[in-house]
Amino acid sequence: MADFKSSRTVEDGPVPPSPTMSTSPQALDLDHLPDGYYRSINFIGSLVAVCLMAISLYLGFVLPVNSLTAINADLGPDPSYNMITTMFTLISGVAVLLVGRFGDIFGRRYFLIGGQFLGLIGAIVCATAKNVPTVIGGSALCGLAAAVQLTFTFVIAELVPNKARPLVNAAIFITTFPFAAFGGIIAQKFIANTEKSWRWTYYLNIITCGLSVILFAFCYFPPGWNVKHKGDSKLNALKKFDYLGFVLYAAGLILVLLGLSWGGSSYPWNSGHVVGVLVVGFVSLIAFVIYEIFVPLEQPLLPMSLLKNRGYTATVCSALVGNMVYFSMSLLWPEAIQALFTTDAIKTGWLSISTGTGVIVGEIAAGILMKPLGHSKYQLIASTVIITAFSGALAAVNQNRQSLGIAFTAIGGFGVGYLELITLIMCPLYCKPEDIGLASGFLGSAKQVAGTIATAIYIAILQNRLTTNLPRDVSAAALDAGLPKSSLVDLLENVSSGDLSSVPGITDNIIVVVTDAVKTAYSQSFQTVFLASIAFGGIAVIAALFSVPVDEKLDNVVAAKLSGTGASQEAFNETEKTHE
Template structure:
């Protein structure tokens, strides 16, 4: 039970007044809903559709990203094959804010139907592709669909009482376990054991997208334009839309980010002036967008000033996105570490790599079950950021002889990431008015995607630079100590660059004992390089902890208020009644 002073402080700080808006749809109390509302066809059908949409999100990214080598081998080789994953994350990261905001304004029904339709088309394009550019194009469509699919965290949450939002989100995450937790392994099993190989990733996505479209069409009738803006035409609403903000946010940032990720590591080194300049332009564009939203008086801004000024919201978003950057150190580098330190067998590697994903899902489910019961949401946020930082940093101790350490640390760290993910998903929308839930959640999702892209670049740059510095030194020293003539060191380094056992065996003076020493030295060099990256992640974790400390609790908002009501579940398309006070 939360004490009175704690509640009073939260009430004073959590939700500042927002500007008056011509929105007629108001939150209702749980007691005002019709009997049987949550047993109705429309609600149950919408819930199943949203679970399928969440599964589609993982099918659209997790499985394909674990099949990139197989796709390139089948349809390539094409040096641009990595764009299959990057276009997905970039497009979804930019567009999710727009989808959330436009859904708040115009209603979500047709956005969800249209998004899943794009996902279906994208999956068909990828499944039938004959070359890499076609798969990239299909992935772009899947990325657009993902910007809609990412809304699964609040599509159903806004239909249930605030106090049940953690539990309902936990239930949706349960539905995603097979593909969120074992997606990498499933992708490898498809590749090795089916005739259609990697194409099965997209076949399953076609099924989930198709079923969810049917259910959304038949069952999902959230508040639409007529309820949200009674007495105002859609044309008037379109005239008020923040088009300049749209261009600044979506256009500049998405272009700069796309060029940055496309150039970096391929056309130009990550440290080159070309890549750095594009990153700087991207940041400047983002700052220009925020400055415009703050300085220009807009009737319907893309990102309202009151939300940017909300300390609790801003701190929680910062904690979530920086924590997400720490998570990327585990999800991105742990599979790489497995390949370099432990095994090259794809199935075994797939099982080992499940530790992070399963940890995340379990953390999300446990947080959903405990968040409301434990109370003190701010301290739960702080604890989760501390755990993330601790166990991400602890991965620096992993080497070729400590596989168990890696499994334990990624599982516990992943659990903390999942816990953080769930409570920030719940906290952020509660800092704003109910009609802005899509905006609050959309900006959170967008910020996390952008932060993840930046983290990927940072980690890859550090890892590559460390390997380039450490690997030649350690391998040369180990080989000479094992008996290789110094005159053969140059040939050895060329063979190490080639990366094949055949090349190493061809080095003059090579023996089995020297080869074994070289193999162990390579693993040591990679473990030292991974150690540097994991230690760097501690700095991000420290920032996440600071942000969590200055956040504002929202426990008093976990009450009986329901943000939106489906039509056709007792009150048809009537305007929702207005609650005069929140009931706890």
């Protein structure tokens, strides 16, 4: 890897920091790093470990979510099999903020090693499971690991100059491309063509987690406690930690996510289970905000000063609302394919990769173009406009417009990926280098909540529209084609199964007409959902308008330095003291 330097003027050794660089005790200027730093075994090993960690994140979710039916068929049937992915997203969404914050305070080394080790154990549990509850338990461990894996976007970013962060993140996303874009296909191929079927999903995760644990243990030595907090004790830091804030935040988030996951599936939306859980969850989150604002805390979980930063708040809002629009494509496009075009699992997998492929290409493109293009605010605005326009354009898709669906999801996905990358870069640049984990952790946590809310809204809209559209369109088409009115009840009862041959008075011509009417009803229902996503996109665009450019912060400052790669971090800090 290049050293990100046009020239070298400094020998390998302690060098006084530039007076213009960040005042963070960890931050350094690029020119004051030792020669060969970015070619060192420690840096390269850490980079490979982070790439494996990012791959583990996709292996832990994308492949299992496309294997749920096979898992349930093999180990079940068990009505709770959907909890396999729910447990993963629930735990990772809650824990990512805590992981980011603790990493800022205590150092990231042991969190990354421990997180990947948990991922290794979780993958082993799932791969050897004999029943669905065991897979759910393994997924809980994988969810804890995912909270750590989600930090891959800033673990390496803090070790390179700010100006190189977009390019380095693009390189990491390239390594995830096969699983992010083709994860569904890979999962289906495992199920169809291997003796171990869906278990190969977890075997791959065992390999990536195991290798990354080894590399982190031997290569990754970021600034630790002694560098971050000279003169203070870990016990004192633990005493100052905001435990009540975390309890309020975690409890509220878990209850809200559970309520949204249960609503309309496990329980009706108006049931006491859903309403009670949601009310208590939102009350807990409100109490958390009030507590963080009014209670004087030495070490708050989420400093309100961060949310008062207009640039940070606007960028986070753009990211999470844009993520809600993305869910309309990633969640509904595969369903639309099965309802409108094909029920073949492999073909569905190939057609549905358009969104994921677009996202990864967008992330890579943003990493390459963000710094050279400049005008980060306008790039943010443009990406939200693209997402909104092409998500809404999916409303034009019906059973005769498959190519439009592929094109719109690919272009809309590109906008999502572009937005994803630039917000991941922009958000940490609004805060101090030592708070990069906090800024990125809150972003990741908020996006998990937004995605769950979007999923609940979209599913509710789709189900409500289908309840109206299916009986209306199918009945009208069947009667016009000659079906006796007395057979309508039987017809509507059999539509969901797809077997219409037992309906009295049915003919081949009526079956063709009814099949097309079912697709029309689905396309009209999907149309309502995609049009509803425009509202979220509009909010994302408005939030982007209030963002603040970060171009001047894409400079030579390096937030943290690995030890064992030349002069130690402690030596840099000691030298800084002598020049104060």
